[in-house]
Amino acid sequence: MRKPEVPTRRRFLRLAGSAAAIGAVPLASLRPAAATPDTMAAAIRTIVGTAAVQPGKVKLEIPPLVENGNTVPMNVSVASPMTTHDYVKSIHVFNEKNPQPNIGNFYLGPRAGRAQISTRIRLADSQKIIAIARLSDGSFWSASTEVVVTLAACTEEVM
Amino acid sequence: MASALINVPKKARRGDIIEIKTLMSHIMETGYRHTASGQVVPRDIVTSFTCRYNGEEIFRADLFPAIAANPFISFFTIATDSGKFDFEWIGDNGFSETASATISVE
Numbered sequence: 001m002r003k004p005e006v007p008t009r010r011r012f013l014r015l016a017g018s019a020a021a022i023g024a025v026p027l028a029s030l031r032p033a034a035a036t037p038d039t040m041a042a043a044i045r046t047i048v049g050t051a052a053v054q055p056g057k058v059k060l061e062i063p064p065l066v067e068n069g070n071t072v073p074m075n076v077s078v079a080s081p082m083t084t085h086d087y088v089k090s091i092h093v094f095n096e097k098n099p100q101p102n103i104g105n106f107y108l109g110p111r112a113g114r115a116q117i118s119t120r121i122r123l124a125d126s127q128k129i130i131a132i133a134r135l136s137d138g139s140f141w142s143a144s145t146e147v148v149v150t151l152a153a154c155t156e157e158v159m
Numbered sequence: 160m161a162s163a164l165i166n167v168p169k170k171a172r173r174g175d176i177i178e179i180k181t182l183m184s185h186i187m188e189t190g191y192r193h194t195a196s197g198q199v200v201p202r203d204i205v206t207s208f209t210c211r212y213n214g215e216e217i218f219r220a221d222l223f224p225a226i227a228a229n230p231f232i233s234f235f236t237i238a239t240d241s242g243k244f245d246f247e248w249i250g251d252n253g254f255s256e257t258a259s260a261t262i263s264v265e
Contacts, residue, residue: 070227070228071227071228072227095225098224098225099189099191099224100223100224100225102221102223102225103223103225103226104220104221104222104223104225104226105220105221106218106219106220106232106234107218107219107220108217108218108234109217109218111212111215111217111236111237111239112217112218112234112235112236112237113176113177113235113236113237114176114235115235116234116235117220117232117233117234118231118232118233118234119220119226119227119230119231119232119233120226120227120230120231121225121226121227122189122224122225122226122227123225153189153227
């Protein structure tokens, strides 16, 4: 036989716990999902598969100190002769802390003449950016850089 | 047409490496922003950009929300023949824009 519940310490704690849980849900859903070094590694794996990524050949230029994360100039170049037998197939750029780990995939070919691309990107936080180049021989080369962002992109409110 | 800005040299010598600069007017809404009342602003971005030189694809890009508004993309190609560059942007909500530029190669 169950006794009617009386206000006990246990009951108080249970109520407090559920109230905290209800309060926590909207807070968590307001915060955008963030890419982590793990999701970045997973995104890189979907591009390179099991191949090894070697540092070198790639030059990733981003200002080291960024005032406004909403538009950050980025320039990626790869040391390659860009001949029909030895050229850069694609350049992939990843980040650690934006809501999504991908920034862009750029597909070139031997007709490019020079393996270099420029664009403008968004950065939600100070973080590490990685550029990976796929060469025509199947090898992968990378460069990374740390960027400090003072005004973050993506997460501000819209009026 | 007016929403795209293209910079391609008008003339080049055969074999020259030329730079092509493109800018497309687009909000590139990330889908990660909220209104003051907490509602998510739906994603609206350009997802793909392609450049063809006399019909052959020479450059393509997949874009993500991490590309800034009004996506600017610049890249290089070898001037091989006189002709036409065709540019195409494709995005969310049926967004599709094209632009073209001509080049004379001597």
